[in-house]
Amino acid sequence: MKIDHILFSKINSLAGKSSIADWIVIFGARYLIVIMVASLLKYVFIYRDKAERAVNLRLVWNAFLSVGMSLLFNYLLSFFIQRSRPFDIGLGENIYGSVFTNGSFPSEHATIAFAIAMAVFMVYKKFGTALLIMAALVGVSRVYVGIHYPLDILGGAFVGIIMAYLATKLITPKIFKIKRAKA
Numbered sequence: 001m002k003i004d005h006i007l008f009s010k011i012n013s014l015a016g017k018s019s020i021a022d023w024i025v026i027f028g029a030r031y032l033i034v035i036m037v038a039s040l041l042k043y044v045f046i047y048r049d050k051a052e053r054a055v056n057l058r059l060v061w062n063a064f065l066s067v068g069m070s071l072l073f074n075y076l077l078s079f080f081i082q083r084s085r086p087f088d089i090g091l092g093e094n095i096y097g098s099v100f101t102n103g104s105f106p107s108e109h110a111t112i113a114f115a116i117a118m119a120v121f122m123v124y125k126k127f128g129t130a131l132l133i134m135a136a137l138v139g140v141s142r143v144y145v146g147i148h149y150p151l152d153i154l155g156g157a158f159v160g161i162i163m164a165y166l167a168t169k170l171i172t173p174k175i176f177k178i179k180r181a182k183a
Contacts, residue, residue: 110156
């Protein structure tokens with residue numbers, strides 16, 4: 001765990017040095033995930049034909065299913081892993097403000113961001129890549145503001161990515177009895 005604390009300290013040590021940088025990173029830590037969720041609306045309303053509409057609606061379904069499964073997994077995991085946030089043990093500076101949850105591992109914001117990004121990436125690589133970058137920015141922002149360790153972000157990313165894969169490749173095809181094309 002020492003390396004996790006060292007990485008946290010290096011990233012969080014940037015906090016409080018520039019009010020503009022702090023504002024940008026706080027925005028990223030709080031609201032970038034809202035932009036990611038809102039971007040899913042694009043797939044509901046913008047499509048070329050019925051076939052693309054079906055693909056897009058399945059994509060949105062997969063994203064929300066991935067998020068739901070991820071949050072359920074995180075909730076169950078919280079019974080076994082209870083990790084204090086950095087500022088709770090006097091490590092670093094919390095410039096984020098109040099935090100509503102107690103547990104630090106895994107980061108729910110990172111989990112949600114990576115679940116959405118991966119669900120999109122599995123269908124639309126280009127926009128999915130942009131969302132994966134945004135998800136990484138959400139994670140780094142939450143370390144910068146002092147409310148998560150890097151390992152919390154990696155844990156959330158792992159959960160989100162795995163659940164997106166399971167939702168897209170295993171669960172949705174069974175629910176909708178989608179036949180996969182043979183390669």
